[in-house]
Amino acid sequence: MNDELVLTVGEFVAVMNQTLEFAYPNVTISGELANFKVSKNRWVYFDLKDEEATVRCFGTVYQLPGPLQDGMVLAVKGMPRLHPQYGFSLNILSMRPTGEGSIKKAAVLLQAKLAAEGLFDPQRKRAVPYPPTHVGLITSAESAAYRDFIKVLGARWGGITITVVDVHVQGESAPVQLVAAIEQCNQMARQPDVLVVTRGGGSAEDLQAFSTEQVTRAVAGSRIPTVVAIGHEVDVSLAELAADQRASTPSNAAELLVPDRRAVLASLREYPNHLRQATLQVITRAAGELTFVQRLLHDGGGRVVALARRQLGAQQQVLRAYDPQAALQRGYALVRAQQGKERHIVRSGRHLQPGTQLDIQISDAEVTAEVKRVTMKQTGEAHA
Amino acid sequence: MPKTANYQTLSQELEQVLAALQAPDVQVDDAVQLYEQGLKLVAALQQHLAQAENTIKRLAVRPTSPTGREV
DSSP states (O other): OOOOOOOOOHHHHHHHHHHHHHHHOOOOEEEEEEEEEEETEEEEEEEEEEEEEEEEEEEEEEOSSSOOOOEEEEEEEEEEEEEEETEEEEEEEEEEEOOOHHHHHHOOOOOOHHHTTTOOOOOOOOOOOOOOEEEEEEHHHHHHHHHHHHHHHHOOOSSSSEEEEEEOOTTTTHHHEEEEEEEHTTTTTOOOOOEEEOOOOOOOOTGGGGSSHHHHHHHHHOOOOOOEEEOOOOSSHHHHHHEEEESSSSHHHHHHOOOOOHHHHHTTTTTTHHHHHHHHHHHHHHHHHHHHHHHHHHHHHHHHHHHHHHHHHHOOOOOHHHHHHHHHHHOOOOEEEEETTEEOOOSSSSSTTTEEEEEETTTTEEEEEEEEEEOOOTOEEOOO | OOOOOHHHHHHHHHHHHHHHHHHHHHHHHHHHHHHHHHHHHHHHHHHHHHHOOOEEEEEEOOOOOSOOOOO
């Protein structure tokens, strides 16, 4: 009796896959990347190896953390599978570079790719409102970065609404959450004036989310201006390069965002003086204009008087020409005759009779005379 | 000035008042009014800066994941 179980090849593969799925629903393996290939712009094949072994990995381009190169060290999370034709492989669920060297290498490659697309161009940078009235803060609400930002912002400025979107800033879920938070803020009914994406310092691995392609693209694509502040000084993350403004630490982000109220209060104390000076200038100018008008009036008045004097002089001359005393001095005489009870100036000989008494006024004397004879010029008629 | 005026609004008004005061054709009566308005704005700004506090609203991200929180 032979009770040995004999399986077909297909059955064996199926049993192996069931066993693997039960024992290792998924596994994360770290190793060096080799034989990296992309097929039909969609499928990704590579080997993960160390000194002792090699494991084939299979996935899609959508799972790539960015450009990869042979020699980089990757942590690949995947499902072990036995393929009916191609043998054992790891079906990739996610992957990320690990180790300082590989993370930097991945960042350099991704940076070159995104820079070529223009994501870091200075002309893309927008002005961040200063100071803003509504800040969208994307960080871990339990972190020191959060506390530092809130404390420094509150010490420097007031009246700001801060909408905090609590996210993981490291680990596998961080990139997805950071992207979701940026989109969430961009979709708010009352949008913030600025988005601050921040976290404290950490190892290259801790900060990796901020150099992933998806987070960098989300920062660059935000309709709301962005400030990215990662608490480290040595290396700059790609999200910082894509941001409209970069800050070195969470506290520095708060400092860049708002003025210090003490400095503003100090400058405000100068304002009453500015206002007073400006008002005094207006008054001084008006006073100057008034003096000018007074002088004009004064000068103009003088001219009127001079004109009047000239006119008066001319009239005096005319009057002088008609002065009878002046005529008497030139040799003329005024002759008056008694006519009834009154004395009249004699203008005609018609009313004169011999014997009529005449009063003759010359320049320096009154002479009394009597008419002897009157001869009219035109008729030659004579009274005698 | 409205009670809800924020720093930007008050600050802009103050700059406008100062600019109006420095305009070449401003009359003395208007200048005195602008001066008084400017002093009121300075006082309002000083009060705002001394008293205003920030308001914090906390939201959870959508979607969330339970790993990797920085503390």
